[in-house]
Amino acid sequence: MKIGIFLISVVLLWACGENKDREKTISVSILPQRYFVERIAGDLVNVNVMIPPGANPAVSDLNTEQLKALHNSSIYFAVGYLPFEVSNLYPFLEKQEKHIQLVKQSEGMNLEEGACDHDHDHGSHEHDHAANFDPHVWMSPKYAEMMAQTICKVLSEKFPEKKAEFEKNLMQFKQEIDSVDAEARRIIPAKQNKTFLIYHPALTYFAKDYGMEQIAIEDEGKEPNPTHLKSVIDTCRAKGIKIVFIQNQFDVANAKSVAREIDGEVIAIDPLNADWKKEMESLLQIIEQKMK
Numbered sequence: 001m002k003i004g005i006f007l008i009s010v011v012l013l014w015a016c017g018e019n020k021d022r023e024k025t026i027s028v029s030i031l032p033q034r035y036f037v038e039r040i041a042g043d044l045v046n047v048n049v050m051i052p053p054g055a056n057p058a059v060s061d062l063n064t065e066q067l068k069a070l071h072n073s074s075i076y077f078a079v080g081y082l083p084f085e086v087s088n089l090y091p092f093l094e095k096q097e098k099h100i101q102l103v104k105q106s107e108g109m110n111l112e113e114g115a116c117d118h119d120h121d122h123g124s125h126e127h128d129h130a131a132n133f134d135p136h137v138w139m140s141p142k143y144a145e146m147m148a149q150t151i152c153k154v155l156s157e158k159f160p161e162k163k164a165e166f167e168k169n170l171m172q173f174k175q176e177i178d179s180v181d182a183e184a185r186r187i188i189p190a191k192q193n194k195t196f197l198i199y200h201p202a203l204t205y206f207a208k209d210y211g212m213e214q215i216a217i218e219d220e221g222k223e224p225n226p227t228h229l230k231s232v233i234d235t236c237r238a239k240g241i242k243i244v245f246i247q248n249q250f251d252v253a254n255a256k257s258v259a260r261e262i263d264g265e266v267i268a269i270d271p272l273n274a275d276w277k278k279e280m281e282s283l284l285q286i287i288e289q290k291m292k
Contacts, residue, residue, distance in 0.1 A: 021046065023158075027073040027100075029082055029089075030057060031274040032138045033147070037077065039173040040151045040166050044159065048073055050089070053274065056249040057082045058200075058221070062089075073100055075154060080106025081135040103154055105147045106137055112204050114221075139271050140205035141181040141280070148173055180280045184210050187288045196291070197236055197264070198245040199255045202271040206283075215241070217254055224254060236262040243290050245269050265290070 026041075027048040028034055034047045048069040051057045062070075062084070070076065076093065078085045093102050114134025137143040152170040156163040188194065194212040196203075201216040215235060219228040235241075242264040246255040252266060259266045267286055273279035 022072050023074050025069075025073045027070050027076045029077070029079050029085060030138070031272055032144075032276045032279075033077055033079065033105075035274060035276040036138075036144070036148050036173075037151055037155075039176070040148060040169050041155055041162075042165075042169065044162060045155075051084070051272070053272075054249065057084055057272075067092075070100070071097060075101045075103065075158065077151065077154075078102065078104050079135050079137065080104045080109075081111070081133040083135075101154070101158075103150065105150055106133070106135070109137055109143055109146065111137070112208070114201065114204060134201065134204045136202045136271060137205055138276070139203055139280075140209050141177050141184070142209055143205055144276065145174060145177050148177070176277050180277060180284070183281070183284050187284055188212065191287070191291045193240055193292050195239050195241055196243045196245060196287075197232070197241050197258065197262075199250050199252075200247050202247060202269075203245070203283075217244075217258060229254070229258065233258055233261045236264070243267060243286075247271060 024045045025048060026037055026045045027050060028037060029049075030051050031049055031053065034049050037045065037047050050062065050066055050070065076089075078089065090102075093100055111133040113132055114136075138147060148170055152166045156166050159166075188210040194210075195215065196207075196212065197215050197217065199217045201214055201218065203212075203214050206212070207214040215232065217224055217229070217232055219225065224232065236258070241262060244255050244259045244262075244264050244266045246252050246266055246268055248268055248270045249272065252268075255266045258264070267290065269283055269286070270279055
């Protein structure tokens with residue numbers, strides 16, 4: 001984070017005052033988490049999302065308005081290992097915002113090693129040793145359900161008078177998640193080639209859940225060099241890969257370059273879509289229609 005987060009927090013504490021709606025203001029890292037919270041809590045809470053639409057959580061810096069909204073929250077649901085969380089947000093919360101209940105939603109999950117670009121970090125490095133896990137757990141229906149269960153538990157403890165309502169909403173949301181899982185189990189096993197190419201490896205846990213293989217154009221979280229690109233192209237040719245997924249938040253140039261070499265097709269996906277169910281259904285539709 002290029003701005004002095006400590007100085008900003010001091011200004012906020014003195015200038016912003018206390019938000020009378022703090023108890024019912026919940027902060028989350030990304031838009032899919034807002035979807036989860038709203039499915040459980042309905043309109044009981046206001047949900048503040050730290051990474052706005054179109055922004056990339058791997059390289060985002062937080063501005064004053066985002067920090068103000070965070071300050072006026074009672075609970076923060078973190079994904080767990082998004083780069084901005086580990087490098088910047090956790091030290092900030094631990095040192096300056098101790099009134100906020102921090103919930104790391106990846107805890108208890110069987111995480112995969114992964115790499116994201118941390119070169120933008122100018123803040124504390126005390127948490128960097130834990131930053132080598134792939135953070136994209138919400139793209140797994142299994143882990144999405146775990147995240148929803150955690151949200152229900154935490155909110156039930158916060159608002160015990162609403163526990164029965166939260167649990168009812170959780171059961172309804174689990175039916176949504178189960179429908180996505182059922183579609184995946186119908187579509188994916190029928191495919192002969194279950195390998196796909198993706199620019200940024202956002203489908204690690206999805207692929208693991210359903211016996212697929214993900215190959216990333218990125219090289220350990222960074223722009224690929226020519227040697228890595230050649231290796232990726234050779235692998236795609238050998239495996240007959242024709243699909244190249246690209247997230248909306250990333251530069252499409254390298255993906256298009258690889259697609260030309262393998263006579264493939266670049267297809268945009270959005271793992272940060274505000275409508276989690278719609279995005280998962282769209283992904284499965286692409287797999288059904290495009291993969292052989």
